[in-house]
Amino acid sequence: MTTNIADICLVGVGAIGGILAKELASAGLKVVAFERGPAVKTEDYSPRDSIRFIARHDQLEWVRHEPTVFRTRTTEPGKLRYGTSPLNALGGALMHWTGQASRFMPGDFKIYSNEVATGLAERAKADLSEYDVVDWPIGYEDLEPYYERFEWEFGVSGAAGMNPFAGPRRRPYPLPPLRHSGKMELFAAACRRLDYHPFNGPAGILSQNYRPPPPFDTRIAERPACVYCGHCNHYGCHVQAKAATLYTVIPVALETGNLELKTNCKVSCVTTDDKGRATGVKYFDPDGQLREQRARVVILAAFVFDNVRLLLLSKTDRGSFRNGLANSSGLVGKCFFGHGDLRVYGLFDDIIINAFIGPGSAAMRIDDFNGNNFDHAGLGFIRGGTMGTSGDGAPISRMDVVPPGMRSWGREYKEYFMRYYTRTFDIHMAPETLPRRDNRVDLDPRRRDPWGLRLPRITFAFHQNETKMHRFLAKIAEGILREAGAGKVWTELPRPTPTRQCGGTRMGKEPGTSVVNEYCQTHDVPNLFIVGSSVFPTMSGYPATATIAALAYRAAEYITRQRDWFR
Amino acid sequence: MDSKSKKPRAFRGVTLQALTGQQAQLVEAIAGRIFPATDTPGAVEAGALFYIDRALAGAHKHLLPQYKRGLRALERRAKAKFGSPFLKLSAAQQDVLLSALKAGRIKELRSGEEFFEILRSHVLEGVFGEPSYGGNRDLIGWHLVGFPGQQYGYPDPYINRVVDLEPVAWDGPPKKPDEV
Numbered sequence: 001m002t003t004n005i006a007d008i009c010l011v012g013v014g015a016i017g018g019i020l021a022k023e024l025a026s027a028g029l030k031v032v033a034f035e036r037g038p039a040v041k042t043e044d045y046s047p048r049d050s051i052r053f054i055a056r057h058d059q060l061e062w063v064r065h066e067p068t069v070f071r072t073r074t075t076e077p078g079k080l081r082y083g084t085s086p087l088n089a090l091g092g093a094l095m096h097w098t099g100q101a102s103r104f105m106p107g108d109f110k111i112y113s114n115e116v117a118t119g120l121a122e123r124a125k126a127d128l129s130e131y132d133v134v135d136w137p138i139g140y141e142d143l144e145p146y147y148e149r150f151e152w153e154f155g156v157s158g159a160a161g162m163n164p165f166a167g168p169r170r171r172p173y174p175l176p177p178l179r180h181s182g183k184m185e186l187f188a189a190a191c192r193r194l195d196y197h198p199f200n201g202p203a204g205i206l207s208q209n210y211r212p213p214p215p216f217d218t219r220i221a222e223r224p225a226c227v228y229c230g231h232c233n234h235y236g237c238h239v240q241a242k243a244a245t246l247y248t249v250i251p252v253a254l255e256t257g258n259l260e261l262k263t264n265c266k267v268s269c270v271t272t273d274d275k276g277r278a279t280g281v282k283y284f285d286p287d288g289q290l291r292e293q294r295a296r297v298v299i300l301a302a303f304v305f306d307n308v309r310l311l312l313l314s315k316t317d318r319g320s321f322r323n324g325l326a327n328s329s330g331l332v333g334k335c336f337f338g339h340g341d342l343r344v345y346g347l348f349d350d351i352i353i354n355a356f357i358g359p360g361s362a363a364m365r366i367d368d369f370n371g372n373n374f375d376h377a378g379l380g381f382i383r384g385g386t387m388g389t390s391g392d393g394a395p396i397s398r399m400d401v402v403p404p405g406m407r408s409w410g411r412e413y414k415e416y417f418m419r420y421y422t423r424t425f426d427i428h429m430a431p432e433t434l435p436r437r438d439n440r441v442d443l444d445p446r447r448r449d450p451w452g453l454r455l456p457r458i459t460f461a462f463h464q465n466e467t468k469m470h471r472f473l474a475k476i477a478e479g480i481l482r483e484a485g486a487g488k489v490w491t492e493l494p495r496p497t498p499t500r501q502c503g504g505t506r507m508g509k510e511p512g513t514s515v516v517n518e519y520c521q522t523h524d525v526p527n528l529f530i531v532g533s534s535v536f537p538t539m540s541g542y543p544a545t546a547t548i549a550a551l552a553y554r555a556a557e558y559i560t561r562q563r564d565w566f567r
Numbered sequence: 568m569d570s571k572s573k574k575p576r577a578f579r580g581v582t583l584q585a586l587t588g589q590q591a592q593l594v595e596a597i598a599g600r601i602f603p604a605t606d607t608p609g610a611v612e613a614g615a616l617f618y619i620d621r622a623l624a625g626a627h628k629h630l631l632p633q634y635k636r637g638l639r640a641l642e643r644r645a646k647a648k649f650g651s652p653f654l655k656l657s658a659a660q661q662d663v664l665l666s667a668l669k670a671g672r673i674k675e676l677r678s679g680e681e682f683f684e685i686l687r688s689h690v691l692e693g694v695f696g697e698p699s700y701g702g703n704r705d706l707i708g709w710h711l712v713g714f715p716g717q718q719y720g721y722p723d724p725y726i727n728r729v730v731d732l733e734p735v736a737w738d739g740p741p742k743k744p745d746e747v
Binding site: 185229352358 | 600609709
């Protein structure tokens, strides 16, 4: 038992928790931060070892005991899955992310107003029955200053003004784009011939040595430029060019002396009092002892699954939290979504691609088929997704790329792989998934983790809007690869599991139809915040990282303004 | 087939850690069909077997029973269908059995498809993985496909050019070029 009352109890020290810890501790607040995984060292994440990080997913070694249960419909019992995005260690998934650092587009925040209310969806002949499409309570302009802070504190490389579909910005990117690879040049040239608008995808990877200049946080250490080793997605960065909180904002937070970091500590629930306020958390210490930490404000900054799980695990027997904490709307866990992992492959006979050189986020992209940037009339769906070149890596990460109809072993396979390993590149897409209440996260009724806590259970399927969009986007990408000179081209439609998961604690103006407000503060419990992609009311045809970082800076600023909470 | 003896089992001069000598022979033969030697070396020459044996004593220890079951079933099927042990069959006959395994049509084995996919992945990992795990001898796998290995980085983007670097492998912490 500890009687010390912290100002802030922070659950999860990954991308979001790292930013929040720095911002709040720097404002003089006493933060106690819980991370269920260990504090990893450079030698834990930096080896350029494809057996370890691709074949064996050893970045998940730190979390193998905590799977999720996945099913596509309620009649299935569900299967245990380990390979989901989060990394349970200090620094979180930014340790091994690809680095795609795009801001959402202005229209991504207003899908209901722009596309449903105006009749565009009807003109598209999109069937949106069962979907629950809403606007965000904030817009691009509200997040713009915070996107800027993310870009300048972590060092994002990009070319402002190159993407005609991007929202307005006050400042350019702090760094020029990453060096071009062969596949980027091919992709860009093909897109230009097709009258699309290729641009350098903004990357959370340093193109030059970098330290944030004033007026940004100059306490953040200088880091070196990318060396284009290509061991990038799923690997930690051996030179620390990749934007990760572990070696940027977390050391600054610790320097303040206001952050107490509790690694290998697993939070089991948020505690509340009779007045319906959060009082702190219960957690298992590294020895498995259940302990309690009291705090004036509790912030959940874990991944989607655990933000939802903790709210549901924190239900009380009596009072207003019988269905889970902050769940008066009944929406905790509902409207969960993620991108379909849609890829199109092309084999080149006359051009050497060398796709293993450089990071995946050194990419040319197009947004011509993202969001509402194209005419959807009669297409049968709304929205879309960004598409571009990707990181391809060592042979271990390419050995399952086999054209349809070819035997995946034996002489034919060997000759194919020898010829095309250096002559293949793929276009990866990020097709947006619209929210539905039947796509959701709840607690598995039977299966538990080693602490005895019920595992998160995901029920998810792609539905009519997504499947039509996937086919449409694949055709576009196949056309680009053919234009670039590929001989054989084929599509791999998404497996049922979504990537880049979001939703489950949706943000909105009304307590009846959302869980948190625009500052990530729960409607029901004023001193409980949930920060992360779980608050997204709708998605985007872009990865979530820049947007969750922006939400974290904005939430931190709001919390530090509430001086009377911490007297 | 499962030796109870505790004394170390050597195979081609290497001490086996998980498999028996007989199992090792069978796995090596399968590896040789999954990624065969042609006019260039294949999985046997790359030592994929030794990658697998080590993995089955370590990271993939939990798969050893599945290997034992699967190999036993494959051997039984070989004798039932062709009247000979797997090792004595022609390459074409071995391929027939492996195709049947991949299609889940080895009646002696439930979830044969899964075992085939495990075998295939492990054989290819043994060809293309880092040599510190026991396979990819002499960097055979990387030479075959033109992958220069665990490079510190690439000062040149090699746009539409063959990468003319000798493959490298390291074991130990990453080094900066000036420390190498």
